[in-house]
Amino acid sequence: MLTATGGTLMTVASPASSRIRPFTADDIPAVADLHRKVFGLATELSPELLESYRVYFTGVYLANPCQELDGGSLVYEEGNGRITGFLAMAARRMLFNGRPIRARITSQFVVEPKSRGMAGFQLLKSALAGDQDITIADESNSDSRMLWEGLGGVTSHLYSMRWIYPLRPCQFGLRLLGRKRILPGFATGASMPLARALDGLAGRIMNRLSGRPAPALSAQPLTCETLLACLKDAGKKQPVRVDHDARSLDWLLTRAESLRSNGQLQKALLRTDKQEIAGWYLYYVNPAGFSEVIQIHARPDLAPAVLSHLFEDARAKGVTALTGRMQPAMTQAFSQAHCLFHCGPQWVLAHSRKPELQHAFDRGNIGFSRLDGEWCLHFR
Secondary structure (H helix, E strand, C coil): ECCCCCCCCCCCCCCCEEEECCHHHHHHHHHHHHHHHHHHHCCCCHHHHHHHHHHHHHHHHHHCCCCCCCCCCCEECCCCEEEEEEEEEEEEEEEEEEEEEEEEEEEEEECHHHHCEEEEEEEHHHCCCCCCCCEEEEECCCCHHHHHHHHCCEECCCCEEEEECCCCHHHHHHHHHHHHCCCCCHHHHHHHHHHHHHHHHHHHHHHHCCCCCCCCEEEECCCHHHHHHHHHHCCCCCCCEECCCHHHHHHHHHHHHCCCCCCEEEEEEECCCCCEEEEEEEECCCCEEEEEEEEEEEEHHHHHHHHHHHHHHHHHCCCCCEEEECCHHHHHHHHHHCCCEEEEECEEEEEECCHHHHHHHHCCCCCCCCCCCCHHHHHC
């Protein structure tokens, strides 16, 4: 869950006249200005930026054609009518052991700095008290995690684990040093030609160390219809999964492709020489930074080959480093490929009044990827 309630949480008295109510189209200008200020997106709310916000809030939360139930987004309104807090939610249909359940995904949790504390607590408390069976956040920071756990939610450490694979380790290291301002910009630029040369050698060494097989799989275009069939087939072995239909999945894919600031979305279905499905992946090509993998699935015996195909495809497209959320079924394949692992700082959280559902979500083997979570709920 994206949150701007950072810093030390404080308890702030809230006037009795303050209230939490549903987010409406009339609230867009006030929420847009709050969002802009808290996230530092612009110095002012220009007409162009406001129009972008109108399209975003309307299309993603207020008039999303795929939401069969109200997403339940909330605002915190002070006694004088000023909005000082906002928590967006999007509805998802899911299945738990084959039974339909209702889920909501939280995102865009913003609270005005002077109102932090009670406003954020009350917003989240109201959100978790809704009629959904489970509430999920998969991009939460540490402050939000503390609030969730205080209200009975759990942190999934397994799904909060991320993997990183530097395809060009020397260039990756230089760019990381430059971003952290450890190395001056001119030194980074001057060292880049040598880094490129060394990466050619490093790539061959890493391939030998990993013991990865040469990609023996063929890639085909991954259409919405094919992905829907693949997800339903994989879901037969998953106790908890998103219950997609063609309309909801097409909306997510279209939304993912529109987030161009992350790069160009790549979608591939992988088959063996016998035309059996080995797996699939969706990732962004972003040569200038981390290229995000938002969904990957592999047949257990072919997981190393699926990863190898992903790595080689990304390398050929100029990617410096790939990163994604841990897939427990592919842990061994990630380890054999010598990926780097770290937990957080984006935490995956779940809250449900049904302990068996909350525990099932935390045990792994669920059909819930970054494509299904907050990724497609981003503003840009």
